[in-house]
Amino acid sequence: MQQKKLAFIGAGNMSRSIISGLIQSGYSQENILASNPSTPKLDALKKDFGIHTSQSNDEACQFADAIVLAVKPQMMGEMCQALQNNNLSDKLFLSIAAGLPVARLQAMLGGDYPVVRIMPNTPSLLGKGMSGMYADDKVSAADKQYVDDVMGSVGETVWVEQEEGINGVIAAAGSSPAYFFLFLQAMQEEAMNMGFEKDIARKMVQQAMLGAAEMVCHNQNLELSELRAQVTSKGGTTAAACNTLIDEGLSDTVAKAMRAAVARAEEMAKQL
Numbered sequence: 001m002q003q004k005k006l007a008f009i010g011a012g013n014m015s016r017s018i019i020s021g022l023i024q025s026g027y028s029q030e031n032i033l034a035s036n037p038s039t040p041k042l043d044a045l046k047k048d049f050g051i052h053t054s055q056s057n058d059e060a061c062q063f064a065d066a067i068v069l070a071v072k073p074q075m076m077g078e079m080c081q082a083l084q085n086n087n088l089s090d091k092l093f094l095s096i097a098a099g100l101p102v103a104r105l106q107a108m109l110g111g112d113y114p115v116v117r118i119m120p121n122t123p124s125l126l127g128k129g130m131s132g133m134y135a136d137d138k139v140s141a142a143d144k145q146y147v148d149d150v151m152g153s154v155g156e157t158v159w160v161e162q163e164e165g166i167n168g169v170i171a172a173a174g175s176s177p178a179y180f181f182l183f184l185q186a187m188q189e190e191a192m193n194m195g196f197e198k199d200i201a202r203k204m205v206q207q208a209m210l211g212a213a214e215m216v217c218h219n220q221n222l223e224l225s226e227l228r229a230q231v232t233s234k235g236g237t238t239a240a241a242c243n244t245l246i247d248e249g250l251s252d253t254v255a256k257a258m259r260a261a262v263a264r265a266e267e268m269a270k271q272l
C-alpha cells in the first residue's frame, strides 16, 4: 500500500475503525494524524495506535497528502470552509459523510479538488467492514487504488460507476448493520417472552446469526434461497416461521426500509 501522509478530520467511531485497520495492516503510525476539537478521543487514539493527534484541523491539513473528512454531515460545511485557509491544492480528499455529493463537497472546500466518496459501515471496527466508493475522473487511477487499499484494510470494497450508486450502498451496507441488530433485538425479546433469561436469549440469537452469516460467506456457490431450503423441512417449524414472515410482507418491508434510506440520503443532499 502507498504510504501517503493521511489525516482524519473528526476522530469519531468511523475514523477509529479505519485507523485501527490501517495500523493492523502495517500502515506506519508516523503517517497518520487525527484532529478533533476535544481531546479524549485523540488521547485514546494516541495511546492505542501511537498516531499523531491535533486539536487543529489546519495542522491536519498541513501534515497530510490525503484527508479523510469524517465529521457528521451537518458539521461538514463549516469545517470545510475553515479548511480553505490552507493550501489545498495537491490534496486528495476522502469523504465518508452520508448524503453529500462530490460537487457539494468541492463547493464547501472552495475548489475542484479530487474527492473520493466512501460509504463504510461500523463492522469496519472488526475488519469486517463493507465500503462502497465513488470517484469521478479528477481522481487518478493511483489514488483510487490507494483509497481501495485504505478501505480494504478494514473489510471488503466495491466501486460504483454513478454517484447515485452510493445511496444504494448506504441502504444495502452502510445502514444495514442496524437492520440486523433490530431483527435480533425482536428475536431476543420474543425469546424472553418465551421464558429465557436476557443473556441466554441473546446468546441463542447471536450465535444463530453468526453461524448463518458464516454459512452465507462460506457457500458463495449456493443461492440464499438454497441455504434457507436446507434449514426448512417440509411441513416443519422453519416453514411455519418463514411463511409467517413472507405472508406478513417481509420483502416489501425491507424494500421500503431501503428506499427510505435512499430517500433520506437524497433529502440530505438537498438540505446540507
Ligand SMILES: NC(=O)C1=CN([C@@H]2O[C@H](COP(=O)(O)OP(=O)(O)OC[C@H]3O[C@@H](n4cnc5c(N)ncnc54)[C@H](OP(=O)(O)O)[C@@H]3O)[C@@H](O)[C@H]2O)C=CC1
Pocket (backbone or CB within 6 Å): 009, 010, 011, 012, 013, 014, 015, 035, 036, 037, 038, 041, 057, 070, 071, 072, 073, 075, 079, 096, 097, 098, 119, 120, 121, 122, 174
Ligand atoms: N456510524 C456509521 O455507521 C457510519 C457513519 N458514516 C459517516 O461517518 C461520519 C462520521 O460518523 P461517526 O464517526 O459515526 O461520527 P462521530 O460523532 O463518532 O464522530 C464525528 C467526530 O467529529 C468531531 N468533530 C465535530 N466537529 C468537528 C470539527 N469542526 N473538526 C474536527 N472534528 C470535528 C466530533 O468531535 P466531538 O465528539 O468532540 O464533538 C466527533 O469526534 C459521518 O459523516 C457519517 O455520515 C458513514 C458510514 C457509516
Ligand SMILES: O=C(O)[C@@H]1CCC=N1
Pocket (backbone or CB within 6 Å): 098, 170, 174, 175
Ligand atoms: O445513519 C447514517 O446517516 C449513517 C450513514 C450510514 C450509517 N450511518
